[in-house]
Amino acid sequence: MANAPLLELRDVHVHYGVIEAVRGINLTVNEGEVVTLIGGNGAGKTTTLRAISMVHGPSHGQILFRGEDITTLQSHKVVQKGIIQVPEGRHIFPNMSVAENLEMGAFQRTVARKQLDQELDHIFGLFPRLKERRKQMGGTLSGGEQQMLAIGRALMAKPVILMLDEPSMGLAPQVVELVFEVIAQVNADGVPILLIEQNAQMALQAAKRGYVIETGEIVLEDEARSLLGNDRVRKAYLGEE
Amino acid sequence: MDCNTGLLGPTFVQGLLLGFIYALIALGYTMVYGVLKLINFAHDAVFMIGGVAAFYVIGQWFGLTDPFTGVGLILVLVAVLVIGGLASSGGAVLLERAAYRPLRKRHAARLSYLISAIGASFFATYLFQQSFLLGPGKRSFPHVMTTEKAFEIFGSRVNNKGVLIIVTVIVCLVLLDRLINQTKTGRSIRALSEDVVAAQLMGVNVTRVIVMTFAIGGFFGGIASALYSLQFGNVVWNMGFIPGVKAFTAAVLGGIGNIRGAMLGGLLLGLIENMSVVCLGNQWSDVVAFVVLPLMLILRPTGILGERIGG
Ligand SMILES: Nc1ncnc2c1ncn2[C@@H]1O[C@H](COP(=O)(O)OP(=O)(O)OP(=O)(O)O)[C@@H](O)[C@H]1O
Ligand SMILES: [Mg+2]
Numbered sequence: 001m002a003n004a005p006l007l008e009l010r011d012v013h014v015h016y017g018v019i020e021a022v023r024g025i026n027l028t029v030n031e032g033e034v035v036t037l038i039g040g041n042g043a044g045k046t047t048t049l050r051a052i053s054m055v056h057g058p059s060h061g062q063i064l065f066r067g068e069d070i071t072t073l074q075s076h077k078v079v080q081k082g083i084i085q086v087p088e089g090r091h092i093f094p095n096m097s098v099a100e101n102l103e104m105g106a107f108q109r110t111v112a113r114k115q116l117d118q119e120l121d122h123i124f125g126l127f128p129r130l131k132e133r134r135k136q137m138g139g140t141l142s143g144g145e146q147q148m149l150a151i152g153r154a155l156m157a158k159p160v161i162l163m164l165d166e167p168s169m170g171l172a173p174q175v176v177e178l179v180f181e182v183i184a185q186v187n188a189d190g191v192p193i194l195l196i197e198q199n200a201q202m203a204l205q206a207a208k209r210g211y212v213i214e215t216g217e218i219v220l221e222d223e224a225r226s227l228l229g230n231d232r233v234r235k236a237y238l239g240e241e
Numbered sequence: 242m243d244c245n246t247g248l249l250g251p252t253f254v255q256g257l258l259l260g261f262i263y264a265l266i267a268l269g270y271t272m273v274y275g276v277l278k279l280i281n282f283a284h285d286a287v288f289m290i291g292g293v294a295a296f297y298v299i300g301q302w303f304g305l306t307d308p309f310t311g312v313g314l315i316l317v318l319v320a321v322l323v324i325g326g327l328a329s330s331g332g333a334v335l336l337e338r339a340a341y342r343p344l345r346k347r348h349a350a351r352l353s354y355l356i357s358a359i360g361a362s363f364f365a366t367y368l369f370q371q372s373f374l375l376g377p378g379k380r381s382f383p384h385v386m387t388t389e390k391a392f393e394i395f396g397s398r399v400n401n402k403g404v405l406i407i408v409t410v411i412v413c414l415v416l417l418d419r420l421i422n423q424t425k426t427g428r429s430i431r432a433l434s435e436d437v438v439a440a441q442l443m444g445v446n447v448t449r450v451i452v453m454t455f456a457i458g459g460f461f462g463g464i465a466s467a468l469y470s471l472q473f474g475n476v477v478w479n480m481g482f483i484p485g486v487k488a489f490t491a492a493v494l495g496g497i498g499n500i501r502g503a504m505l506g507g508l509l510l511g512l513i514e515n516m517s518v519v520c521l522g523n524q525w526s527d528v529v530a531f532v533v534l535p536l537m538l539i540l541r542p543t544g545i546l547g548e549r550i551g552g
Contacts, residue, residue: 055442075442076446076447104439104443107428107443
């Protein structure tokens with residue numbers, strides 16, 4: 001299918017036991033785009049991303065990647081397709097060094113040592129802080145450093161699409177800025193991005209299109225610029241009266 | 242308390258040898274715990290299968306029941322160890338398939354795994370008690386090696402079987418350390434042990450890694466079983482029970498989930514229980530071994546080295 005979106009969710013439902021956390025959402029990400037999914041606590045954002053990665057798959061509906069249904073795949077197969085996620089809470093391997101964590105990012109690829117070192121250098125170029133700490137254990141890094149590491153590790157997977165779950169959470173303003181700069185740079189290199197955020201202002205400024213999710217349902221979808229001007233969004237997510 | 246210091250040397254040697262064997266078995270407990278966060282209570286049955294398989298293949302099929310020397314001895318010993326390792330490894334993989342995976346697929350509660358594992362262990366153990374397999378009594382292990390004094394330390398003898406145990410276990414530990422820290426399989430085992438979700442998001446095939454972990458842990462358990470059978474000269478259907486519980490204790494002592502901890506815990510437990518004989522008398526050694534477990538759980542629940550799989 002030549003004109004199929006890169007990633008498409010069709011009527012996706014996700015259950016935790018009897019609880020339905022995501023109730024039939026439709027969402028697309030096209031080549032080259034930054035798309036954001038915003039919503040409050042417990043709206044179902046993380047659940048949606050975990051479903052896409054098949055860490056906790058949908059109970060109903062389809063997730064299509066380049067037109068192919070991936071809901072029949074196991075999580076490692078989804079990763080092999082280049083669908084890469086920076087998870088909420090970072091999930092750094094605590095007893096692996098910074099360098100080892102980054103190398104885990106390239107786990108499913110076969111890369112020669114020399115190439116791997118070049119790729120590590122590229123990540124260290126994006127996040128010089130990580131270079132200083134390359135031998136330090138992941139579990140001993142600060143929150144900001146862990147977020148840089150989580151993003152660096154995801155980039156080591158050579159994503160075809162990169163999904164980030166609240167990358168700005170709990171970070172100092174300078175680090176948030178750095179993170180958004182790197183996201184913009186990755187996108188400029190041609191990688192489409194699905195960005196989940198509670199920081200709606202920054203997310204909508206970075207994105208081309210946006211979706212608003214409330215209690216498991218998409219309640220709004222539009223160009224990011226229009227959403228920034230939308231009354232409902234301004235009241236609920238941008239803290240305006 | 243009367244202490245018989247004359248026993249210090251011999252009990253040290255005996256403790257060291259048993260400790261090496263416990264260490265090898267403890268690896269299986271600790272590695273499976275690492276990836277599943279569950280104690281594999283059927284590892285005692287997995288252990289038993291190794292010695293029993295070597296008994297069948299070497300003794301019954303090939304009828305090699307007379308002592309070998311020289312190169313022949315080395316070959317037959319390697320065969321005994323490899324058969325033991327492969328048989329237990331196969332047993333462990335079957336166990337994962339039959340007793341664990343169906344529960345994992347259904348996201349079962351932790352207690353279900355425990356019950357399933359104990360059931361599987363009883364099944365395998367009592368299966369071998371049946372008369373069409375081992376039967377209820379001890380069966381003598383093929384006498385492929387005579388016992389000869391090899392050297393002396395601290396005024397006590399170490400025989401050739403002791404040397405075999407020490408050399409084999411050290412080789413196994415070095416190989417495992419390499420495997421865990423330097424291979425892709427090892428990295429995936431460490432990743433899964435540290436963070437399941439992150440491992441999945443890196444593209445680790447969780448089911449495959451779990452199977453590999455059972456296979457590797459089972460392999461070392463089977464080698465330990467072959468060594469144990471050679472050392473004591475027989476196999477019996479319930480031979481896994483005591484070494485199993487001791488090795489489990491050793492794994493907790495060193496820090497469950499921690500590979501180096503399992504090695505350390507095994508050695509310490511072997512030494513503690515055997516050297517307690519110096520002051521307490523023979524009948525106390527098992528008691529001492531099992532007092533170590535609750536003491537450790539009270540004083541330092543994470544074990545000596547804490548929970549952590551890699552190096
Ligand atoms: N493992 C789980 N078991 C049961 N319910 C869960 C589980 N994970 C999430 N939920 C529930 O599903 C709903 C959606 O949760 P989710 O984590 O997807 O929200 P979110 O939009 O990511 O929120 P936040 O912004 O706080 O991260 C919540 O009501 C949550 O309580
Ligand atoms: Mg979330």
